[in-house]
Amino acid sequence: MRRRLIQSTLAVVLVVIAVFGVSLVIVETRTITESARERVESEAVRLASIVDSRLLVEEKVTAAVLRDQVAEDRYVVVRLPGRAPIEIGDKPEGDVISASAPGEEGETVTVQEPRSSVTREVGRTLLIIGLVALLAVIAAVLLAVRQANRLASPLTDLAETAERLxxxxxxxxxxxxxxxxxxxxxxxxxxxxxxxxxxxTAERRLAADASHQLRTPLTALSMRLEEITLTDDPETVKEEATIALAQVERLTDVVERLLTNSRDPRTGSAVTFELDEVIQQQLAEWRPAYRSAGRAIVTSGKRHLRAVGTPGAVAQVLAALIENSLMHGGGTVALRTRVTGNQAVIEVTDEGPGVPTDLGARIFERAISGHNSTGIGLAVARDLAEADGGRLEMLQAEPAVFGLFLSRTPPQKSRDDNRQTVR
Structure with a gap:
């Protein structure tokens, strides 16, 4: 492209120079020739007037008298009646420019100038025109190169940007x-x-969230299936299968919730539900894992609390907190429920060493972990809580106490919608 731009610009300049240069040469040549002819004619008239003035006062007209009035490159012949011609200068050879002027006393003055002088002047003019044309070509090439670089370099850069994308x-x-x-x-x-x-970023975040959120239900489901394979008691098999089906339903809810959040994180399906049901479900799911680790998980606090939110999302938040206590905490894990103002609070605490001081302020940031874990569990849990209008906070660092705050009152919009439905 750069070469084409330079060639096209140079071609345009050459055409313009050729058209206007030839025209200018023709005009200048004619102008110089006409100017030389006018100078010769003017010279003849001037010399004729000098001869007339001398003849009127009866002064002698000689070549010596007129020599100072004639230019060096001109040849002059003065013809007087009844006298021999007076010649001044050297007679030119070859083509000449000649002009004659008659005098009032019957004399005739003829002035000749060699055409070579005109040719030299035309040559000087052509040289000047050629130099100007050469400078114009050089300027055009420089301008074309600059313009080509200005256009071609950005296009190359844009092509590299598109290739990077x-x-x-x-x-x-x-x-x-x-x-x-x-x-x-x-x-x-x-x-x-x-x-x-x-x-x-959204796709990577969805993949990371899905990997983290699906790991817990799948682990719990595999544990239930192992329990089924290790027992011959039909009642135990039936009980474990029922729990496994519930976990499959929770797994489906987790997938739907992840897909919904990936489209619009603010989308929620908040309803009023019993906290005890969600807490008992989590206890049933996590007790086998805690028994295997030689630890216990218990619940305490106010019973029969109702809160506003998405049960599946609340279950995922509690599962993240319980799993966090299992991996990083110690001793017995307790889920305590209480009421503060118009909010229901679920506190999750354990008897472990707590959260390190350097992680306390950043514990809910993604990729922040003190034990080589993924660092997404608490970040996802906070996002889920906020999507339902609640909040998740670390209430105490040593031992670690996390609190999930949920509203006990349906949103104003929901009440208005219900009121309109009743009407």
Whole structure:
């Protein structure tokens, strides 16, 4: 592209120079020739007037008298009636420019100038025109190279940006080139890079959340299936199968919840539900894992509390806290329920060493973990709690106490909708 731009610009300049240069040469040649002819004619008239003035006062007209009035490169012949011609200067050879002027006393003055002088002047003019044309070509080449670089370099840069996007590097470059059309393309590519970056981040986050959130139900489900394979008691098999089916339903709810959050994290399906049911479900799921670890999990506090939220999301938050206590805590894990103001609170605590001081302020950030875990569990749990209008906080660091706060009153919008339905 750069070569084509230079060639096209140079071709245009050469055509313009050829058209206007030839015209200028023709015009200048004619102008110089006419000017030389006018000078010779003017010279003849001037000399004729000098001869007339001398003849009127009866002064002698000689070559010596007129020599100072004639230019060196001119040849002059003065013809007087009844006298021999007076010649001044050297007679030129070859083609000449000649002009004659008659005098009032019957004399005739003829002036000749060699055409070579005109040729020399035309040659000087052509040289000047040629130099100007050469300078114009050089300037055109330099301008064409600069313009080609200004256009070609951004296009190469934009092609590299598009190639980077295609190879999975969505970082915007934020480069502008001072050309509106190219800057518009750069704006579009940067916007596309930002959108692709957000999409990739969302997909990676969904994959990480899914991996973390599905691991716990799948582990619990596999434990129930192992219990079924190790027992011959039909009642035990039936009980474990019932629990396994409940866990399958919870697994389905986890998947639906993850997909919903990936489309719109603010989307929630909050309802009023019994906290005891969710807590007992979690106790039933996690007791086998705690028994295997030689630990216990218990519940205490206010009973028959009702809260507003999504039962499946609340179960996932509690599962994340219980699993966190199993992996990083110690001793007995307790789930305590209480009421504060218009909120129901579920506290999860254990008898372990607690949260390190350097992690306390960042414990809910993604990829933050003190024990080589994924560092996403608490971050996902907080997102789930906030999606239902609740909040998850660390109430105490040593020993660790986490509190899940849920509203006990349905949202105002829901009450208004119910009131409109009754009407």
């Amino acid at each position: 295609g190879s999975g590097d969505p970082r915007p470059r934020h480069r502008r080139y001072g050309v509106p059309e190219l800057d518009r393309v750069a704006d579009v590519l940067d916007s596309s890079a930002e959108r692709i970056g957000r999409m990739l």
